[in-house]
Amino acid sequence: MRREARPLAVLRWAGLTALGLFTALPLYVMGVTALRPLEDVRDGFAWLPARLTPEAFGSMWSTADLAAHFANGALVASCSAALSVLIAVFAAYAVSRYRFPGRELFRVAVLTTQVLPGVLFLLPLYLIYASIGRATGILLQGSPFGLIIAYSTFSLPFSILLLVGYFDTLPRELDEAALIDGASPLGALLRVVLPAARPGIAAVAIYAFMAAWGETLFASIMTDAGSRTVAIGLREYATESSAHWNEVMAASLTVSLPVVAGFLLLQRYFVRGLTAGALR
Known part of the structure; x- marks a missing residue:
């Protein structure tokens, strides 16, 4: 049995090592590029650079309005995640x-929306926002609130399905x-079920936040200069004549920190929530 287990263990560790390298190498390239002077970056990539400087992490804030984009992205992602969780909790609890x-038709309809590509909704949503603006004077186009509504609706189907599966694992005796x-x-629901469903709610919140934080298609069309999110703001580091690649990498690493930090803080809830929903 030991002879049979040893090859399996070797294969497992080889697979984990390959996966780790696959994940770590891009981060290493980004980190090295961010720490190199721009003139060195333009000369080509070097695995062991001769000069390293943290200058790009300071200049990236002035080259582009990264602080404003960061604030817009945090507002949009946080509000859309909160709205998705709020609606998904009540919808999933009712279905469960x-x-x-x-009831079954609703579940099928929610599941069906997951197979449709988001680009199909871009033009209809743009026209709806324009019509609302003309009729009521409420400007959703070029506003963070328009993105919050859009991102919430996009993450709702998966959020509802995940929470339905998680609520189904909780004994009805609690209610x-x-x-x-x-x-x-x-x-x-508020006093008994929700405290027991914290892993599922955490998984939904992280998913909704990540989906909104890194989305570019709708953000590029439905934002203006004052409402751009971080995913769109990174484009400002490149112009027609030049590109600040070291600052692009430094900014990319910086804007990734909220998602990484949130995932690490809620990792155990996230894994438990996804596992319970998937098993159901």
């Missing part, structure tokens, strides 16, 4: 706990015990 006409103690259905 109640039987109503059209029944709360109702017997005098809680309303809403009180049972």
